[in-house]
Amino acid sequence: MQARSLIDETLRLKRERKAIILAHNYQAPEIQDVADFVGDSLELSIKAMEADAKLIVFCGVDFMAEQAAVINESAEVLHPDPSARCPMAAMIGIDDVRKARKLFPKAPVVIYVNSPAVVKAEADYVVTSANAADVVKAIESDVVIFGPDRHLTEHVAEKTGKIVIPVPPNSHCPVxxxxxxxxxxxxxxxxxxxxxxxxxxxxxxxxxxxxxxxxxxxxxxxxxxxxxxxxxxxxxxxxxxxxxxxxxxxxxxxASTSAICIDMKKITLEKVYTSLRNRVYRVEVPKKIAEKVKRAIENSFRVLGREPSWSKR
Ligand code: SF4
Missing domain, CATH: 3.40.50.10800 (NadA-like)
Incomplete structure (x- = not known):
């Protein structure tokens, strides 16, 4: 299909299916241009919920599509390419969190949204890079377990003056x-x-x-x-x-022309079109896991004195 007709067909299918296309800020220009919202992962998921979308095509990496499914329980969330997986999110596992809890039993566990849902389900707080420092500052503990991404961990420690223990010790974003x-x-x-x-x-x-x-x-x-x-x-x-x-x-x-996330760029216009046409690939998060993740996100909102928008519905 020619580029123009691929765009037109994608937009037509989107209207026909009453779908919403969400694109992360790192998506390719042509994906951003067909999206209803462009933003960061949590911001996008909340926007979709506020828009009451029943079909969401999430253009980003795996944990973002999962996050959209966690927040939008009644919606069908599609990820155009399940092989688009964040390498940093893959660096943390449930065992890393459980081991850290055993070593520092009094320290709350704060998990960055850039993690698999099963790991976020182990957390006391789930944060984004936008609110991580504010949440850690507001938590009543001078020692906090934080993961993954050791650079964000260091940044949070600098901003809060607290002891922030990185879990695992050396995870990072390759980009x-x-x-x-x-x-x-x-x-x-x-x-x-x-x-x-x-x-x-x-x-x-x-x-x-x-x-x-x-x-x-x-x-x-x-x-x-x-x-x-x-x-x-x-x-x-x-x-x-x-x-x-x-x-x-x-x-x-x-600042670097090499700073390209290969996984983010796996989402192409053709894949978005196919995703809408064939309703693939559906992202499902077990209800028990989703509830735990939502609770940890709510804890972050509440420690900042706010309510997540879903609790007002
Ligand atoms: S830019 Fe880094 S953190 Fe973001 S999806 Fe790519 S590898 Fe993961």
Whole structure:
């Protein structure tokens, strides 16, 4: 099928099936352009729930589609390519969490949303990169178990002054460790009027060079309101499509052109179309697991003095 008719057919099927397409900020431009919402994983799942969608096509990696299924219990969630799996999420298992609990029985377990649902079900709190530091700060304990991603763990420890124990000790995002402080130090003087923004999954040396460190949704908020005309972007390059669309007067420079998440890019327009046409591949999370994950997400909202939007329905 020609590119234009593939887009038209995908949009037609979406309307016919009364579906919603959600795309993570790291998705390819053509996927972002057919999506109803573009954002980070938890933000997208909540948007789908608020929109009362009955069929959701989630364009992202495995744990994100699972997360959408956890939050939208009554919806059918489809993942266009189940082989699109986050390597960092695969670095943590249930045993890692249970072992850490045995070693530090009084420390609450905080799990990053970038994990399998079965691991999140073991957590006391489930967080995003946007609220991780605030949640850890608000928890009444000076020692906290946190996983996966040791760079986000370090970032949370820096922000809160608490002892944050990484579980497992060395898990990381293979894309965000591609950012090198030495390369950025060469790049920055070439764009002396630009601001550097970085994701907390970047190594500490990179974060320390950035003027703003935050989740992808926080980066979008920062860029949309900052006065800088040129921005050096320290996260997966896919976000530049959204940033440029929302800020046509600004110039975006990738801090590393190699920072491409191969798994995110496994989702293609053809696969989205096939997913809608054949209603594949359905994501299912056992009810017991989903309830535990939701409870851990609710704990994070509540410790921040908020209510998740699903509890108001
Ligand atoms: S960018 Fe990193 S954390 Fe995000 S899906 Fe890819 S490997 Fe996983």
């Amino acid at each position: 965000h460790v591609m950012f090198k402080a030495e390369e950025i130090k060469v790049l920055k003087p070439l764009y002396s009027d630009a601001v550097l923004i970085a994701h907390p999954e970047c190594p500490a040396e990179v974060r320390s060079l950035a003027s703003f460190v935050g989740s992808t949704s926080q980066m979008v908020g920062f860029v949309n309101s900052c006065g800088y005309k040129r921005v050096i972007v320290g996260t997966e390059v896919g976000i530049i499509h959204r940033l440029a669309k929302e800020n046509p007067d600004k110039v975006f420079i990738p």
